Amino acid sequence: MAHDEEMRIKSIGGGSLLIAWQLKDKKVLIVGGGEVASQRVESILTADAFITVLSPESGLHPRTKRFINLRSDRVTHHARPFSGQEELDGAEMVLTALDDNDLSRSIVEMCRARRIPVNAADIPDLCDFYFGAQIRDGPLQIVISTNGNGPRMASLIRTKLQKGLSGREGEAITKIGQLRNKLKERAPGVGGQLGKERMKWMTAMCNEWAIEDFILLDEGSMDKVLDEGWEKNKRVPSLNEVGVRRPQTSWITTFILPALPTATVFVAGALAATLLLTHHPRP
Ligand SMILES: C[C@@]1(CC(=O)O)c2cc3[nH]c(cc4nc(cc5[nH]c(cc(n2)[C@H]1CCC(=O)O)[C@@](C)(CC(=O)O)[C@@H]5CCC(=O)O)C(CC(=O)O)=C4CCC(=O)O)c(CCC(=O)O)c3CC(=O)O
Numbered sequence: 170m171a172h173d174e175e176m177r178i179k180s181i182g183g184g185s186l187l188i189a190w191q192l193k194d195k196k197v198l199i200v201g202g203g204e205v206a207s208q209r210v211e212s213i214l215t216a217d218a219f220i221t222v223l224s225p226e227s228g229l230h231p232r233t234k235r236f237i238n239l240r241s242d243r244v245t246h247h248a249r250p251f252s253g254q255e256e257l258d259g260a261e262m263v264l265t266a267l268d269d270n271d272l273s274r275s276i277v278e279m280c281r282a283r284r285i286p287v288n289a290a291d292i293p294d295l296c297d298f299y300f301g302a303q304i305r306d307g308p309l310q311i312v313i314s315t316n317g318n319g320p321r322m323a324s325l326i327r328t329k330l331q332k333g334l335s336g337r338e339g340e341a342i343t344k345i346g347q348l349r350n351k352l353k354e355r356a357p358g359v360g361g362q363l364g365k366e367r368m369k370w371m372t373a374m375c376n377e378w379a380i381e382d383f384i385l386l387d388e389g390s391m392d393k394v395l396d397e398g399w400e401k402n403k404r405v406p407s408l409n410e411v412g413v414r415r416p417q418t419s420w421i422t423t424f425i426l427p428a429l430p431t432a433t434v435f436v437a438g439a440l441a442a443t444l445l446l447t448h449h450p451r452p
């Protein structure tokens with residue numbers, strides 16, 4: 170083994186596991202109903218879980234109230250203070266978002282005893298997992314975590330990353346998901362030689378097509394991708410071969426629009442210069 174690789178393996182550690190936790194129809198208890206709790210409700214709702222919010226009515230943030238009122242299919246509110254460990258019955262995940270550090274700590278201890286995964290928004294040291302800044306676009310989910318070091322910085326890095334995305338990646342990935350399902354219908358089964366070929370072909374498709382190209386696929390052209398590609402010696406077909414055309418960008422969008430900001434500054438500069446030169450102060 171190369172020395173570098175040996176050193177790398179020996180120094181692995183000090184992070185946390187980044188996973189996409191499946192919470193569909195699981196029961197999540199949120200103790201507290203303030204601003205942080207309202208953000209938790211949204212994150213957990215996105216994962217299709219059932220949520221119980223435990224907080225006196227007076228402590229509810231307007232956004233938490235909105236979730237309780239508009240998503241009563243998934244969000245239940247118990248308007249009372251936390252009364253003891255029976256509150257944890259049936260919970261498969263617990264989040265505290267409280268302005269009471271001692272209560273938060275004792276709820277974490279109760280969860281530990283019951284082996285319920287728990288996050289306390291105010292006590293990083295006791296959390297089983299942290300939340301992170303999120304980018305979501307359909308099935309695309311990006312989490313930015315600083316592992317407890319700089320939550321605000323996580324948020325700012327999210328903004329930076331977002332600028333590098335077109336906003337249509339989610340749509341493309343949805344299409345890729347559909348194509349993969351269709352492929353699995355044609356070539357079913359797990360593992361083995363067929364499984365290897367399926368993965369190799371999907372990898373080649375993703376590597377060779379531009380992400381925006383997948384957006385152009387519909388039901389019919391997807392079948393064509395399989396007919397002209399997978400069925401023909403597992404090759405990668407061109408867009409043309411599957412009857413799809415990239416929308417033509419006109420010369421206005423290609424040349425004029427991108428140059429507009431520079432052109433505006435130039436024209437403004439020229440106007441200012443003209444004004445200065447033609448403006449003769451009265452003697
Ligand atoms: C450990 C963690 C536990 C957890 O909550 O899971 C935790 C803990 C604490 N946060 C505190 C403060 C702030 N948190 C934010 C914001 C966010 N905090 C989030 C996560 C996490 N916060 C986890 C680590 C994640 C990571 O390290 O990457 C984000 C990313 C996600 C989310 O909460 O959903 C979300 C941004 C979401 C977005 O914008 O998209 C801001 C800024 C703001 O509100 O704009 C501030 C003030 C400025 C600052 O401190 O940076 C304090 C009080 C510190 C004190 O008293 O001084 C504690 C407790 C402590 O540290 O002791």
Ligand SMILES: NC(=O)C1=CN([C@@H]2O[C@H](COP(=O)(O)OP(=O)(O)OC[C@H]3O[C@@H](n4cnc5c(N)ncnc54)[C@H](O)[C@@H]3O)[C@@H](O)[C@H]2O)C=CC1
Nearest residue numbers: 201202203204205206223224228250251266267268290291
């Ligand atoms: N992780 C994160 O993203 C962040 C975490 N924090 C931490 O999160 C905590 C909560 O912050 P906010 O939501 O802004 O506070 P907040 O003051 O808006 O909410 C506190 C909530 O606790 C509830 N509460 C108090 N005692 C209770 C009890 N006995 N039983 C049930 N509910 C009770 C109140 O009704 C209220 O809903 C703070 O401790 C803060 O340090 C703060 C900012 C960001």
